[in-house]
Amino acid sequence: MSGEVNQQYQAFLRKLDGFFAQVMERHAGHMKCRKGCAACCAVSPSFLPVEMDNLRRAFAGLPESLRQTIAAQAGAAAAGVRRECPMLVDNACSVYGQRPVICRTHGLPILFAAENGEKSLDHCPLNFEGVERIDGASILNLDQVNQILGLLNIQFDPEAAGERKNLAAAILEWEAHPSAD
Numbered sequence: 001m002s003g004e005v006n007q008q009y010q011a012f013l014r015k016l017d018g019f020f021a022q023v024m025e026r027h028a029g030h031m032k033c034r035k036g037c038a039a040c041c042a043v044s045p046s047f048l049p050v051e052m053d054n055l056r057r058a059f060a061g062l063p064e065s066l067r068q069t070i071a072a073q074a075g076a077a078a079a080g081v082r083r084e085c086p087m088l089v090d091n092a093c094s095v096y097g098q099r100p101v102i103c104r105t106h107g108l109p110i111l112f113a114a115e116n117g118e119k120s121l122d123h124c125p126l127n128f129e130g131v132e133r134i135d136g137a138s139i140l141n142l143d144q145v146n147q148i149l150g151l152l153n154i155q156f157d158p159e160a161a162g163e164r165k166n167l168a169a170a171i172l173e174w175e176a177h178p179s180a181d
């Protein structure tokens with residue numbers, strides 16, 4: 001990834017973390033997000049090239065024994081015998097500091113355009129239990145987030161724009177053919 005795109009991507013991740021922290025502060029009593037809860041990681045995910053490139057470097061920086069555990073989990077996911085994200089080890093994300101954009105939005109109240117074009121509001125069922133109305137400043141516009149991510153991805157790789165790749169398949173490739181950087 002070019003240095004400039006990487007800087008922009010990292011700045012975007014920090015911005016999302018800042019938003020999450022503000023919502024957590026406002027709604028501490030109604031948000032159950034914490035280490036050990038991996039409800040958001042229950043599926044084998046796919047990500048855009050700009051995020052995959054970041055994950056590849058984060059994966060390469062992990063201790064070998066952890067990489068092997070993750071690669072074994074990726075194999076199980078690719079074979080269809082594991083449903084959770086391969087990066088999830090002992091109910092914690094192995095690349096937490098570099099986890100992708102969607103992983104940083106989980107738990108937040110999100111607003112997005114549903115398939116019928118109508119705006120829809122959603123959040124993790126574990127959060128905001130019994131809350132009747134969530135303040136607008138705590139709602140994340142997911143469509144806007146995806147637009148920014150899409151623009152970063154086009155800058156990263158204009159040819160592959162929009163093409164998501166399965167993380168389990170990518171991990172198996174990274175482990176088989178480690179890159180020089």
Ligand code: SF4
Nearest residue numbers: 041085087088093103
């Ligand atoms: S990358 Fe980390 S946070 Fe995202 S789904 Fe996988 S384990 Fe969960």
